[in-house]
Amino acid sequence: MLDLHKRYGDIVRIAPDELAFSHQDAWKDIMGHKNGQPEMAKANWFYRPLDEPLHIVNEDIGEHKRLRRQMAHGFSEKSMRDQEPMIRKYVDMLLERLRENCEKGSVVISDWYNFTTFDIIGDLAFGESFGCLEGCNYDDWIKGIFEGAHLGSILQALSFVPSLKKILLSLVPKKMQEAHQKHKVMTKEKMLRRIDITEERPDLIEGLLKKKDELNLDVDKLVSNAEILIIGGSETTASLLSGVTYLLLQNPESHQTLKDEVRSTFNSEEEINLISVNQLSYMLACLDEAMRMYPPIANGLPRVCPKGGSQVLGEFIPENTNLSIHQWALYRREEYFKDPNTFHPERFLGDTEFMNDRRDVFQPFHLGPRNCLGRNLAYSEMRLILALIIFNFDMKIADESRKWIEQRNFLMWEKGPLKVYLTPRTSDS
Numbered sequence: 001m002l003d004l005h006k007r008y009g010d011i012v013r014i015a016p017d018e019l020a021f022s023h024q025d026a027w028k029d030i031m032g033h034k035n036g037q038p039e040m041a042k043a044n045w046f047y048r049p050l051d052e053p054l055h056i057v058n059e060d061i062g063e064h065k066r067l068r069r070q071m072a073h074g075f076s077e078k079s080m081r082d083q084e085p086m087i088r089k090y091v092d093m094l095l096e097r098l099r100e101n102c103e104k105g106s107v108v109i110s111d112w113y114n115f116t117t118f119d120i121i122g123d124l125a126f127g128e129s130f131g132c133l134e135g136c137n138y139d140d141w142i143k144g145i146f147e148g149a150h151l152g153s154i155l156q157a158l159s160f161v162p163s164l165k166k167i168l169l170s171l172v173p174k175k176m177q178e179a180h181q182k183h184k185v186m187t188k189e190k191m192l193r194r195i196d197i198t199e200e201r202p203d204l205i206e207g208l209l210k211k212k213d214e215l216n217l218d219v220d221k222l223v224s225n226a227e228i229l230i231i232g233g234s235e236t237t238a239s240l241l242s243g244v245t246y247l248l249l250q251n252p253e254s255h256q257t258l259k260d261e262v263r264s265t266f267n268s269e270e271e272i273n274l275i276s277v278n279q280l281s282y283m284l285a286c287l288d289e290a291m292r293m294y295p296p297i298a299n300g301l302p303r304v305c306p307k308g309g310s311q312v313l314g315e316f317i318p319e320n321t322n323l324s325i326h327q328w329a330l331y332r333r334e335e336y337f338k339d340p341n342t343f344h345p346e347r348f349l350g351d352t353e354f355m356n357d358r359r360d361v362f363q364p365f366h367l368g369p370r371n372c373l374g375r376n377l378a379y380s381e382m383r384l385i386l387a388l389i390i391f392n393f394d395m396k397i398a399d400e401s402r403k404w405i406e407q408r409n410f411l412m413w414e415k416g417p418l419k420v421y422l423t424p425r426t427s428d429s
């Protein structure tokens, strides 16, 4: 996509009825609030490759509004403060596991980040963790999710050839069909256990449970919403934590500046919490710069131009055209960011060297009525985890991980193991 935009400019036709945009104003034209004009719907071939119960991310426009209003309660400032003990419990367990494991040689920090964010979101969406940190491995349910994402990309592509898709789906081996069924049963059981908890719980699903009759949410729909929270709320943050760790370890000066910031701001681990990490401005710049170079949602998520067509970047776009913005390609363009292939957190701190950067191009959480509900939670969780790791450990990258960032992407990054050496900090270091 980057090569295409470099060659053909800000708008590229990538299929007979699909356009890719690479310009700051495309965000509001495609995804922004429309002031009375129809919102652009999400493309079914991409968001609904299988006929499964819908959820907040792929619901139709009207139903989405109702779901979002209700789900938003779980993402309020107050809810987040109430969720802190749940989150902290897993971060403390992560630190404990890292201390136990770092003496045996390098640790695969990318796995540990995934274990932590999955356990946190499991608790916040289903009322129970996946036991990843406890068992030091991925739970079967999560393995099913990863396999599903890979398959999802293939199914999306097959949506263009429905007859072939139908034939191939009928040929799916029995073993795979059984695994899918098992996954569904396990998920339903998890949700039933959550529904059985009668006392109020400040998690992300409580809002939906309170209004489940009014919103017509049966168990399958609740499951489907919880599942999308798990996928959207764990792989994204885990990828970024791995990405920022890699980029810091490859850029020792930035790593040192961040260590100085964290270690001079806090005297003890207990001082580090969801609120106090907000003071760490250099850390926020590191996270943003990592999100620019390694955006968790790297590819375009297509919208469909409504009936009667619409204007985008001053051009008339006919109805039913698919439109998307590909983040990775957008953020690597020299027109928008100086020295785009190098890690410079300073560009997010007002450094005059980067004053010509187009900061408004950068929308990792999208904007408009379907932007990320979990943005604040994501930032807080990532800052808390990173601050505690930087406070407690010195880190060095293992030589075999020096090219870790060269990855393929199937909806999510195909992360290889990111191996690092950790040395616990002693009281005088």
Ligand code: HEM
Pocket (backbone or CB within 6 Å): 056, 057, 068, 121, 204, 229, 230, 232, 233, 234, 236, 237, 240, 296, 297, 301, 364, 365, 366, 369, 370, 371, 372, 373, 374, 375, 377, 378
């Ligand atoms: C770095 C981390 C994250 C990034 C970059 C990110 C990015 C995004 C993006 C781009 C969307 C829009 C998807 C679309 O247009 O189809 C989205 C939606 C959403 N995200 Fe996130 N996300 C992150 C973390 C989280 C977390 C931790 C949660 C909490 C569980 C979360 C919950 C959601 C929800 C519920 C939506 C759907 C909102 C709606 O449709 O109204 N996200 N996210």
